[in-house]
Amino acid sequence: MKLHYYDGNERTVDIIDQEVPFPDGRLIVSRTDTAGVLTHFNQSFTDMSGYTEEELMGKNHYILRHPDMPAAAFKDLWDTVQKGEKWSGYVKNLRKDGLFYWVHAVVIPNVRSGEIVGYTSVRRKPSRNKINQCIPLYAEMLAEEGEQSCPTC
Template sequence: MKPKITPIDHEVSLSDNEFIVSKTDPKGLVTYVNRTFMSTAGYPESALLGKQHNIIRHPDMPRGTFKLLWDTLQKEEEFFGYVKNLCKDGSYYWVFANITPDYDAKGQLRGYYSVRRKPLRHAINTMIPIYQKMLEIEKKSNTKDAAANSLAYLNEKLASLNTTYPHLMLSLNDTEEQA
């Protein structure tokens, strides 16, 4: 069961050379975390192993984003995205996440690797209003349709920008902040 943590307005930042690494089984249960993950999120290894990776999900992250993540992984594709995570003490940290399916020698899914690094500030600033609108849509939707409805908004937004989600994520990561 996910612990109840009250978010606070305190951002923790990764340094430019830090990477958060974790592995999960196919159902999202954590099987490995590196020291950077533990120190950033504020959890000991024992509190993370065997738990759902969403233990660090911040309530500012729309469910539609995670529906897209799982839909992408189910298609055996890599997922890239900007994610706001929740620390054990209520602080938060943003990451640019890359999640990749992991297969054994026989081609059977063993789980997922996730490598996260410090995102560019302009990428976060681009995603915040999109995520806020998705959350607004989710709050107005019934529970069953909330994630799909906010994902529909995201897809409409991407169409209006004439881009795809992966292209937007990667282009935000490659673009220098405008002065």
């Protein structure tokens, strides 16, 4: 499948319909600059993504975007954090090997001296019930968007 990103980049990935469970007790933590480029992340972030640290550093966070996620969810995320507010939601992420993992993500703006200098995203283990509620909702949103790629996030 070919994925298209808002900045004109595109890549071809193999999508495998197999979930990797979120590790118990862990938090996946990452930080980006204001453009969404990864600047810091922890070991859990690397482990779950399937990429190496070198492959991730400096890349846009959309490298984890799964095509089953509607663009509207990410638009809502960006609109919220750019206003200086906290966003939370359930996200299906794409691993390097094409498998996926679900997270409960909370994203907050990093405000220093009154200015947003980046964003911190912390993901924890999601409830299965919440995931099961999101699956049809996201499928419906995706169908409304009428495409499988992400033109706006």
